[in-house]
Amino acid sequence: MLLTFSFLTGFGQSDEDAILEIREHRKKQEKEFRDPDTSPLEKRDRRHFAGLKYYPIDLSYRVKATFVKTENPVLFKMQTTTTRLPEYVKYGEVHFNLQGKDLVLEVYQSQDLKKRKEYEDYLFIPFTDETNGEETYDVGRYIDFRIPKGDEVIIDFNKCYNPSCSYSPKFSCPIPPVVNAVPLSVRAGEKRFKESH
Template identity: 55%
Template sequence: MKNIITIFLLVSIVSCGQEKRPVLGETEFQKELNAEYKDATTSPLKDKDRKAFKGLDFFKFDSTYMVTASFKRTPNEKVFKMKTTTDRKPEYVKYGELNFNLKGKDYTLNIYQNLGLIETEGYEDYLFLPFLDETNGLESYGGGRYIDARIPEGDTMIIDFNKAYNPYCAYNDKYSCPIVPRKNYLKTRVEAGVKAFEKH
């Protein structure tokens, strides 16, 4: 009887150990995102998807997708209501323009500030950089991707497309996500960041 109990305990310990899978990812950003999506308290995934979740699919890290952009502040922009995937229309303002060279070609992206979010502690200097590119609907999510940013101190900003992530709507239709403005369409393939998600 004692042996049976010992075996049972060992099996329990081994199976619990297997549950604690290491968080996957080749960069700190990838590991943090995977950990967030695996955790029931922070994950946007539906329960059935989260239970089967091993890790998001990323393009391979590529330093050519880390670019230094010139940042031009656009202080007199009008506040507008950004369209979302629901009836919600949060107030944003175009905060500035980013001009950069990617693989030999010049591009411009508008960067935005969410006027509701800047009232939240820790987000006073938060900026929102949504973009569309030619991988959308193929390797990446059809609705485009987002990059988080902070107000730069000078007139340049690093854009790291390896940190591009999907709107929560890519995983779960209960969320309301900003629709990427057409002006932020990049006529190129951005093979960096999070890929499209295969739902179960």
């Protein structure tokens, strides 16, 4: 699984700084794709890699959200693109408004990853939207998240990315639960890599 972390701060951040942050995030992601040690690409795809495809940066997809922590998280096995069933808990929810709609997305914590010091505060938001299968990867996309210090956070869909299994079948990736289906076309972040897979 490709993990491109970014802290979700940004309250009071200027538009110019927000755009710069998104560009830096994309630059870092593409650097990882070119590195044989970190790239999820198949060798043949890496050889011809000309960059990832993104929607133009649109700050209307960078939204303020309220984080609500789950009081008594329950362990469950998340479906993946293979037969693997990793254990997760629903760590909390983010409540926000996008395109005039009030939305809620669940935030999850991997029970395997949290045992590793560098990922102990790592959470993620897998989601689907109405662009999947056409403009974006069929299975859905992810947003990285860190355990926040307060209940106000920024969710930036400009930084959402494809799971590693969209680049190679050797990966097993969590499938976004049905509750995280966004009833909108989220034209922000990463587009599908190519027509196959």
